[in-house]
Amino acid sequence: MRIIKALIKKEFWQIVRDPSSIMIAVILPFILISIFATAINLDNNSIKTGLVIEGNRQQINDIIASFDGTKYLDIIRYNSRKEAQRDLINGHIRAMVVIPNNFAQSFMAGQSSPIQVITDASDPNIALFASAYIQGIVATAQKILLEIYGYNKNTGISIEQISWYNPELKSRYFILPNSIAIIMTLIGMLLTALVIAREWERGTMEALLTTKASKFQILIAKYFSYYVLAMISVAFCTFLSVIVFAVPFNGSLAVYFVSSSLFLFVSIGIGLTISTLTRNQFLAAVTAAMFGFLPAVVLSGGLFEISSMPKIIRIFTNVIPATHFVPVIKNLFIAGNIWPIIFSESLYLLIYGLLVFALLYHLTEERLER
């Protein structure tokens, strides 16, 4: 334990004294998150939304009042669906809500009653915000209506949502979780890819190997130090996103912590493995960038939908740890704890990480030649 502690202390001094690691752990996340945050344009409290009421207004006054009362949407009334659609196409409004002719009757008859929501998905973030707010408003209105008209198990408002322009909603919004995954890959894989190679190049590995320290202890100290550095960075990113830029986070922090840890376990392992195999900082950096970092950016499903990739690449994406982390973190931010995904992906990362550690342990020689 004393040996591991001494090694960890050493790693921390090295991290603190190396401006590039601070750069990657703190400054880069700040830049990435800031770019992301400004790019999604968070002026969401005034999304222009059209409201079309086709039927009798009196019976649904409460719903209309809910829409009018919100500060998140800027409600513009239209008399006909056509007018609203025209403005949506023009870009005057970003979303429209249609309360159809027979809504009131069917609701009072205790049936499921649809409200139509059309969003302009050419700006997916705004579309996403708009539809989220509309859902919220409708849910509140439904509660009020049910209190007035009584409860029937079929009664309720259903929302038929249509996205125009970009029906897949491939959103820049998802860049947020992905950018955190990228930052974690940077620290977990790129920085660690340098550290063992650096020890070989500077001849310090030789000195370490002739001390009491075993290869297990040397590896654990490296895993731990870079894990802590990456977690600090993750905390910082999350703070920036959630507190400063008011991005919603719907999942559990404990799950977030565990899945991030597992993801780093794999990434750090891969980085150290690259470092051990190359024993050369330059080569290690190039290898980590080519086989670790770039695929994490391009193929993890954060930027491009995996389902639309060719089959061979789809199979390959499984090798990239980020592929199994991005869905979890994406859901944690946007949707909340989706247990089946969390369990299956976490198990995958855990097994993957253990395999990588076993490989790394096997590759790490206590002698100079392999």
Add this chain to the structure above:
Amino acid sequence: MSNVIEISHLIKKFSRPEILALDDISLSLEKGRVIGLIGPDGSGKTTLIRIMIGLLKPSSGKISVLQLSPEKQTKLLHQKIGYMPQKFGLYEDLTVLENMNLYADLQGLSEECKKTQFEKMLKFTGLAPYVHRLAGRLSGGMKQKLGLGCALFGSPQVLFLDEPSVGVDPISRRELMKMIYDLKADGITVIWSTSYLDEAENFDDVILLNEGKVIFYGHPQKLTSIVKNRVFLTGDASKSPRAVLRELIKSNAPLSDGVISGKNVRLVLRKNQQIHEVKLSPANPRFEDAVIDILGGMNMQVSAIADQIQTDYSGESVICADNLTKKYGDFTAANHISFNIKKGEIFGLLGPNGA
């Protein structure tokens, strides 16, 4: 048994590229001596040291260090030896004290033990004023001392130094030699590889390696004695020493070695040979003379380069420096340096590293 290291028929082959690094080496090294490991580049010095400390496996043959097998009892052996690799094995981004703490902890020293050892080591190395300086910002000599100090934590019985003098100025080299002999007095055995032959004369024993074979093992003076009565100085007041040497080489004089030494030429004659062309005055043989001789002597050929050079410039003074000064902030790298260099002159700038 008083031998610390026993080696018999040790062979080390590397693949890719295929090299026979050590070719059937057998040695018995005595306890409590300072043993120099010398030889040309690529002769296998570093490989031999690394095998002795278990960082490389022998391809065949037997080796034991302190009655332990470096191959199988590696960790046990590491607790009994100290090793300073080339470039000293220091963390340049850690301070002197942080390096000391790290290596002391890695050798499992207790806090009490650390305190006394640190005190002793700082006194021994004179590094006390620099404990908070980054190791990367120490001079070569200080790095060397720190590296040595760190290798000594855990009170090793055998100390291995791999090329400790590279990049270190002569004053520091002498200090290191003195420190090593202080250690020897405590009973430590030291294995020291070097390509500085002038260092070798100070060792108790030397092992001379060439192309993976042991050419000589014994007291350095025993080796030096093989060129006894064969070393001479010659000079000609009317000619430059370069001209004298060139003419000797051209006339196929039976020389094993010939180097310029100030205004004279230092010659080592081949065995049982005489020269009558020039006046010779006997000189004290040096270890290096013997090494060159035993390695087969230098290549006695006039370089063909002279025919390919045209020097069509004239003028007496070729380089003229007048009060040159270079400052980096507070640090003066060059302070009012002036000199003139004439055509066809060899002008040396001699100084410790970083001078």
Add this chain to the structure above:
Amino acid sequence: MLCGLIKPTSGKGFILDADMIKDPEKARAHIGYMAQKFSLFSTLSVRQNLNFFAGVYGLKGSYKQQRIDQMIEVFELAKHLNQAAGDLPLGFKQRLALSCAIMHNPAILFLDEPTSGVDPLTRREFWNHINSMVDTGVTVMVTTHFMDEAEYCDRIALIYEGNAIKIGAPDELKTANETMEDAFIRLIEHYAQEKVHEDH
């Protein structure tokens, strides 16, 4: 500084007729420079290195080819032409670095720690070439920390803490029975003592 690679804070320097401060380009054309650790491209072959440095020094056409061929012949590089410079034995690396430095026929050769880490036999071979060049009138300036290498020089400037504390022929710096190293240490200690006196 004399190569014009760094600019002095004050003072003057001339390489032949060229002022190294006002006209460093011209001054540099007279110089061949061989750096410590031989600034070769270790992944390029011997021939590629020769070609590259010939190009850098502005050699062209048939003259360039002629010079390269001469270097290959003189330094016996023919066997290793297609080998990567980084894989060469040290002695050959040194030869290649030297041939790259003198390809453009410089009047002056700067050698920066040329034999650091090189064994004595290889070092002799190197100086054999250097001596031959000097005989034809090439001027050599060499920095070294090897004391026996200093003996090869006609004159030495002893540099300590940025000051030239002594300039003279090797035999002038040494007293009888002193090795160069003894002399070096004596002179530096003497200098350091005097400095202490001055400071008081």
